[in-house]
Amino acid sequence: HGHAAVAFQDAAHPAPGGPVYFTFMAQAVRDAAGEVSGLLLFAYNVSAHVRAQQLAGSAPPPSTAQQLATAHEQLATANEALDVTNEELHASNEELRVANEQLRVYNETLRTQADELRQSQQAVHRLNDELTLTNAGLVDTIADSLQATEAARADAEAQRQRLYRLVAEAPAMIAVLTGPDHVVELANDDFRAMFGHRELVGRPFRQAAPELEGQPFFDQLDAVFRTGETYTGTDVPVTLDRTHSGQLEHLFATCIFQATRDGAGQINGLLIFAYEVTEQVRARQxxxxxxxxxxxxxxxxxxxxxxxxxxxxxxxxxQAYEGWFQQSPAQLRGQRVRDVVGEAAYTAAAPYMARARAGERVEFEARMPYRQDFVKHIRTSFVPDVQQGQVRGFYSLITDIT
Structure with missing residues (x-):
């Protein structure tokens, strides 16, 4: 049970060259708690000693005491070696314990890092899932946005084409200007004809029509672009070189300058809408x-x-009416005859006026009580004004025969 050393003497172990003789000795090995944890087995080859004894024949074998003494010496030597070995083993065990503790701490650290890594990987997976969903949504959003942008661009182009057709077909002079320099973006045939079909599109208006310098138009365009307030001019005189010969023509136009705005509401250009009214103005004049x-x-x-x-x-x-009715020709214009001449005089003249308005030339003499203190005897002629078969009114000629 590990409490004492055991020695075996002359124990034979079969071998091909004949028996080999050993002396065996076993010693218990104990742990730090004093418990037996193993055995140390010592074997000494004593074959030469045994054979020498066999050859000597008569020589007496060593005594048991001598053998025990020898064994004890060998055992002491072995114990010393064992003590050294035990110390080394103890040191190794301590190093191993420290290494095990370090390994345990390291393993714990690795376990913690592994948990953190697993959580990070889970978070990355969730983030990847969210990114996948986000990317899918973003792709859909971008696709929708591109479709909306393309649709808006197509709609804008359609509106532009409709505007171009409207401008081209409108029975008026129309031009579209862009930017503060009033570059001509679009001008219909009537507008270009007004300027003698010169090159207008793509040029600043000041450069395209230099003869307008000194006339009020450029200042008016600048004011509309700056303020956004629409300008309307009626029967405005304008001087143009329509033949590009330096010979200026004096014309009249009714025009409207209106600001145009972009999608953000900022003024980005002007619309010119105009009629040439030269013939009408001259006819009126x-x-x-x-x-x-x-x-x-x-x-x-x-x-x-x-x-x-x-x-x-x-x-x-x-002017003679003013002497009778105390109102100037300008004041009388537009007033009804009944309101001017009075009810009694109107009643006397009404049947004759009805005949004149029906297209009959009428002449008559009558006493006209215009006022209580103003009675006249008159000779009157009503001459109907017939235009294209329609009676527009009548001319009245009244002579005082009082």
Whole structure:
């Protein structure tokens, strides 16, 4: 049971060259708690000693005491070696214990890091899943945005084409200007004809129509672009070199300058909408000249001369009316005959005016009580104004025969 050494003497172990003789000795090995943990077995080859004894024949074998003494010496030597070995083993065990503790700490650290790594991997997986969903949503969003952008671009192009067709087909002069330099982006045929079909598109308006410098148009365009307030000009005189010969023509136009805006509401250009009204203005001027001349002539006559329309309103009276009714020709224009001459005089003249408005030339004499203190005997002629088969009104000539 490991409490004492055991020695075996002359124990034979079979071998091919004959028996080999050993002396065996076993010693218990104990752990730190004093418990037997193993055996140390010592074997000494004593074959030569045994054979020498056999050859000597007569020599007495060594005594048991001698053998024990020898064994004890050998055992002491072995014990010393064993002590050294035990110390080394103890040191190794301590190193091993420290190494095991370090390994345990390291393993614990690795386990903690492994847990953290696993959590990180799980987080990465979740993030990858979220990114996958996000990317899918982003792709859908981008696709939708691209489709919306393409649709908006197509719609804008369709609107632009509709605008171009409208501008090209409109019975007016239309031009589209862009930027603060008023570059001509679009001009229809009527607008280009106004400027003698010169090159306009792609050029700043000031550069394309230099003869407008000194006229109010460029300042008005700048003001509309700056403020966004629409400008409207009626019968505006304009001077242009329509033949590109330096020969200037004096024309008239009615025009509108309106700001255009981008999607953000910022002013990005101007729209010009205009009519040439040269013929109308000159015709009106001629009529005005004729009216002035007529007024001068009729004012010099001693009779009352007027023009009355189908609504029985004065459209023209000469100066003689002011002497009778204390109102100037300008004040009488547009007033009803009944309101000017009074109810009694109107009742007397109404049947004759009805005949004149029906297209009949009427002449009559009558006593006209215009006011209580103003009664006249008159000779009157009503001459109907017939235009294209339609009676527009009648001319009135009244002579005082009182």
């Amino acid at each position: 001629e009529r005005e000249d004729t009216a002035r001349q007529r007024q001068l002539v009729t004012d010099a006559l001693p009779a009352l001369i007027a023009y009355v329309d189908q609504d029985e309103r004065y459209q023209f009276t000469n």
